[in-house]
Amino acid sequence: MTRLRLAIVGAGPAGIYAADILLRAERNFDVSIDLFDQLPAPYGLVRYGVAPDHPRIKGIITALREVLDRGDIRVFGNVRFGEDVTLDDLKRHYNAVIFATGAVRDAELHIPGVELEGSYGAAEFVSWFDGHPDFPRTWPLEAEQVAVIGNGNVALDVARMLAKHAEDLLPTEIPANVFDGLKASPVTDVHVFGRRGPTSVKFTPLELRELGELRDVDMIVYDEDFDYDDAARAAVSGNKQVFVIDKVLNQWRQREVGRASRRLHLHFFAKPLEIADDGTGRVGAIRYERTAPDGEGGVVGTGEIREIPVQAVYRAVGYFGSPLPGIPFDERRGIIPNREGQVLVKSNPDGSNQQMYGVYTTGWIKRGPVGLIGHTKSDAMETVRHLINDLGNWWRPESQSEESVVAMLEERGIDYTTLDGWRNLDVHEMALGEKQGRARVKVVPRDEMVDISLGRAAKA
Structure with a gap:
């Protein structure tokens, strides 16, 4: 059976929703998904873009956590696209990529x-x-x-x-x-x-x-x-x-x-x-x-x-969205130019756009920063539908094994974090909060987040 190795850049709601929708979709091929995020912790906007006194909105994390806790999606945090991994790297290891990097x-x-x-x-x-x-x-x-x-x-x-x-x-x-x-x-x-x-x-x-x-x-x-x-x-x-x-x-x-x-x-x-x-x-x-x-x-x-x-x-x-190395970007609108999630690149002699095969987008970097977090679900459904239908235009990676991605990150000396690492950090933050009679105290410094995730710091 055909197998789709998919990379998703961005582990916020848009990226997690896209992964979940694809795994649940009707299809005639197997799926293996890796989520990459530049931050050591997942959840993007709901961790770093929602005021701390909004517990009802932050409750969305509970639903996102349930998706990740199923165990059928891998997460690589503290990995910067364009620095630690490039588009060429993704082409060597995956059949396609969805960019869900938001607008910050x-x-x-x-x-x-x-x-x-x-x-x-x-x-x-x-x-x-x-x-x-x-x-x-x-x-x-x-x-x-x-x-x-x-x-x-x-x-x-x-x-x-x-x-x-x-x-x-x-x-x-x-x-x-x-x-x-x-x-x-x-x-x-x-x-x-x-x-x-x-x-x-x-x-x-x-x-x-x-x-x-x-x-x-x-x-x-x-x-x-x-x-x-x-x-x-x-x-x-x-x-x-x-x-x-x-x-x-x-x-x-x-x-x-x-x-x-x-x-x-x-x-x-x-x-x-x-x-x-x-x-x-x-x-x-x-x-x-x-x-x-x-x-x-x-x-x-x-x-x-x-x-x-x-x-x-x-x-x-x-x-407003930010450009990504090697990916088309609309400077006026602050989005990746796309047609229903299929990324477009200007390459025709008449200046018109054509599809950039294997590259997709969803969330705010796809449509701009409008709507509530839940609206990213419909975005993801549209993008995933095209991804499934584009099977004939997927990339043909040189090394499609899941182990090859881990080997690449380790060879480059990247301190990547995983879901287990996030659980370490999650427990640590809640322990800090318990000491003060609070639900959680968030760890801020990146190096401290990474150390705790990787077990290099004593837990509270």
Whole structure:
């Protein structure tokens, strides 16, 4: 019987879902799957892209763990594609590869002042508070007034983490260095800016409700933002999610405020124009234009310019994919160009694309950073369907044995981690948490993660 040796680059939800769907799919060939990830631990976005006070979302790890614990998928962590292994290496050992590397960079915001000291990308801040091993251990939390630009879930995550009292994060898996940093923060006011109205936000009702549950934080909304036009009223009456968001915001309008030590302001109809310099090269204020409904669900500028003093700005306007060595990349959209998961390369004389046989993609690097984690399942199903149907165009590897991959990594001296290694690290982190009455304390330094995984460090 024909046998498919498949490599998947990226051991987050997208990669694990793709592996699981292929193993469950109807097919007339055997399958052997190896997952590669540059990080020593699996689970990608749900370990390093979701705020630590989101246990319900992090519960997705339970489902992903069940897939890996079946024992029919191998995992090689701490292996960097393009450095430790290349596309040519994969062609020598596999019939095909699926890239599921996600989108971890910040999308650009083209306004003056983004280069100032105190202007940060949200993705970097999320990586810091989630204990990503490849980011600095410290973060400059020195501002009393902070701006967050964006009206999606990431913007609310950032705002919540900035406004929330550090002590209230102790029940989570927040790393010790992150707790210490947030505890010392002098923040009093966090301002969130979105250029459209309350009925056009991109965050979910769950995210919004969580803001209102913060201890000792006043939620400040402004009556001027709730003078709805017909399009906004239609959105409220015709969309359950918008209805719930509108209800929550209007409940906040009735709250008594003024007693909390911190405030979280939501500014709608506010289009950021410039991050103003304080005269020393640092952030001093955010300047924005007041917008108004255009009658069709959009907004137009009013010409009214406002300014709010802030000492830091977080840009949460979306994530962006990163190019991979030897793989086509759409610089404008931040994705691997593809047709339903089949990677495309410009190679025809007329400049048109043709399929790059043996190479597939799924998840955010396939379609861009939109949708929730669960949406990656439909992505994976589409990609896997084409992979199965493309049997005649698979690569013909020189060495198809599973042992040959291990030999290659060991010959190169790569300290790769496995599922057993992840279990070692998992037990170690939970033991650290148990000492403090917490579920887990995340290990941050990469070398420490690897040492624990490989049994080179004493377990707690």
